Ligand code: GDD
């Protein structure tokens with residue numbers, strides 16, 4: 001086995017994909033691996049033969065994070081047989097998304113791609129993805145959620161988690177996540193020009209999200225695929241990756257916010273919770289108003305507090321529009337949040353009447369459940385921190 005064919009890469013540096021490319025290679029496909037020694041050989045051979053049969057010139061770039069099972073070494077042993085294979089062994093950093101970008105910075109062709117190294121992404125679909133990437137299209141995604149696609153035998157919990165993550169993404173970044181049926185896909189192609197000028201900051205697992213959010217993407221095409229079961233090795237997904245995903249979404253959402261604006265945003269939204277709850281207690285316990293009235297008035301006070309402070313303080317520097325625009329915007333948010341407040345009153349009453357919760361408990365549950373929705377709604381309608 002040859003160690004010499006392996007390129008050592010030290011992670012942790014900023015990654016910039018340049019626009020230089022070699023017109024002779026049709027596609028550069030990155031295969032991120034961590035402990036895939038039992039899977040990599042099959043996959044590499046199949047990719048090489050499928051792409052060869054289809055007349056697609058290519059390079060396969062394994063990016064291995066210094067796997068304890070020495071996947072990099074197994075891969076390097078294939079280079080004689082598969083001359084289009086290159087192997088990067090990365091140390092000092094790990095993570096699927098950053099491994100993919102790292103591979104792309106070493107890629108030569110105009111079309112960059114990624115496929116899992118464990119055989120769960122059927123390699124034949126690549127040919128369809130390549131065909132879908134016509135002149136006007138910048139990204140071609142293999143999707144589980146198109147007719148003809150699917151997952152093999154996932155538990156209800158895993159399906160729910162996957163769909164839940166997607167729904168959350170849609171809520172936070174509709175313009176990004178809503179462009180594809182399977183934004184969680186880790187199997188896709190992207191034109192180099194669409195990402196070359198952009199600085200990518202890959203977090204966690206979801207590299208497609210980063211590409212769609214930060215790339216300069218015109219059309220997106222999709223092709224269905226069935227996510228196969230793993231035959232060897234194990235998934236590297238950990239509960240922590242769900243947190244990474246949340247962090248990634250938040251980061252893309254508040255992208256252009258300077259840290260001062262972010263601090264102000266958090267200050268307003270968190271103190272609003274206190275204002276809301278304190279007003280409620282004061283009205284309900286202190287002034288003996290009934291439950292619905294207390295919750296309604298407290299909610300309205302909190303809405304005015306939030307909306308005015310965000311507008312006049314948090315986002316003061318960046319929203320210089322006419323007075324009329326401002327009034328229109330504030331009325332719009334007020335109206336939407338008013339509708340939400342109405343929903344909150346129903347929830348509180350239901351909790352008290354049907355679930356026999358105490359008034360304060362019911363109020364707090366409704367507050368915790370519905371305030372985040374309010375902020376999402378508000379940020380969609382108005383100050384819009386990021387594109388999405
Ligand atoms: N270099 C590197 N570093 N590779 C990694 C790392 C890492 O830290 N973590 C995982 N990988 C590699 C795995 O070795 C495998 O080749 C691929 O990334 C996918 O990892 P899995 O752990 O098998 O993920 P999965 O099967 O649960 O999820 C896959 O399918 C999802 C649904 O389409 C991934 O492709 C997801 O990106 C995809 O969203």
Ligand code: MN
Nearest residue numbers: 116118120235
């Ligand atoms: Mn997998």
